[in-house]
Structure formats: structure tokens, C-alpha cells
Amino acid sequence: MAAALRYLDLVLLALALPLFIAADLPMTAYVVVAVVWIAQHGVELLTNRAVRRAAARGDRTAAMGWVGATTLGRVWTVALAVLLVGILDSKDAGLAAAVLSAVLFTVHFGGRLLSRFISPPQEPGPV
Numbered sequence: 001m002a003a004a005l006r007y008l009d010l011v012l013l014a015l016a017l018p019l020f021i022a023a024d025l026p027m028t029a030y031v032v033v034a035v036v037w038i039a040q041h042g043v044e045l046l047t048n049r050a051v052r053r054a055a056a057r058g059d060r061t062a063a064m065g066w067v068g069a070t071t072l073g074r075v076w077t078v079a080l081a082v083l084l085v086g087i088l089d090s091k092d093a094g095l096a097a098a099v100l101s102a103v104l105f106t107v108h109f110g111g112r113l114l115s116r117f118i119s120p121p122q123e124p125g126p127v
Contacts, residue, residue: 002119009108013037016100026093029085033100036081040074078105 013034020030047070054062078101086094 002115005111005115005118008111009037009104010041012107013100013104016103020096025096026085026089028089029093029097029100032081032085033078033097033104036078037101037104040077043070043073075105 017030017034019025020027047066050066051063054060054066082094082097082101085097
């Protein structure tokens with residue numbers, strides 16, 4: 001259940017495609033947000049590995065640095081992508097990208113929070 005909550009945003013992203021098509025929303029907005037969002041999920045997976053390694057070494061400062069840097073990086077990357085869609089395509093495309101991104105962020109962070117309540121992270125054992 002916790003794993004399903006962690007990836008609920010990707011399910012929502014996939015479900016947004018038929019909505020964009022049916023509502024005749026700008027596909028540029030969907031494509032740009034989808035590419036950036038999926039790329040950021042890849043970065044998050046790599047970050048989780050680095051955080052686990054740092055925690056196993058007992059270096060909590062490095063672990064929190066990784067989490068903070070990638071969280072801020074995700075926000076800035078998505079915000080710049082939305083801004084560029086609005087500037088380079090149209091205001092309607094920018095608005096569609098912004099709304100999709102806001103929904104994805106809400107579901108992503110909410111899912112991560114709920115998954116931590118359901119299944120708290122394990123402390124690393126002795127190495």
C-alpha cells in the first residue's frame with residue numbers, strides 16, 4: 001500500500017493524458033510536464049540511494065543535504081518548465097501546465113507523507 005501511494009502521482013499523470021485529449025488542452029503542456037516529472041522521478045530514485053548510503057555511514061547532514069537539494073531542484077525545474085511553456089507556446093498552455101504540475105506536486109508530497117505514516121523508514125543497521 002505504501003509503494004502505491006509513493007507512485008500515485010505517476011498514475012495521475014497517466015490518467016491526465018486522456019483528460020488533456022478530451023478537453024482539447026494544449027498537448028505541449030502535458031508533454032513538457034510529463035517529461036520533466038518523469039525525469040525528476042529518476043533523479044529522486046538516485047537521490048534515495050545516495051541518502052541510504054549517507055545514512056548507513058551515519059552522515060545525517062549529507063543525507064538531509066541530498067533531500068533538500070533535490071526537493072528544491074524539483075520545484076525549480078518544474079517551475080521553469082511551466083514558465084517556458086507559457087512563454088514559448090501560449091498562456092493557455094502555461095496555465096494547463098501549471099495546474100497539472102500543482103496537482104502532481106500535491107499528490108506526490110501527500111503520497112510520500114502518507115506512505116511514511118503507513119510504513120516508516122527503517123533505521124540502517126550496523127555496517
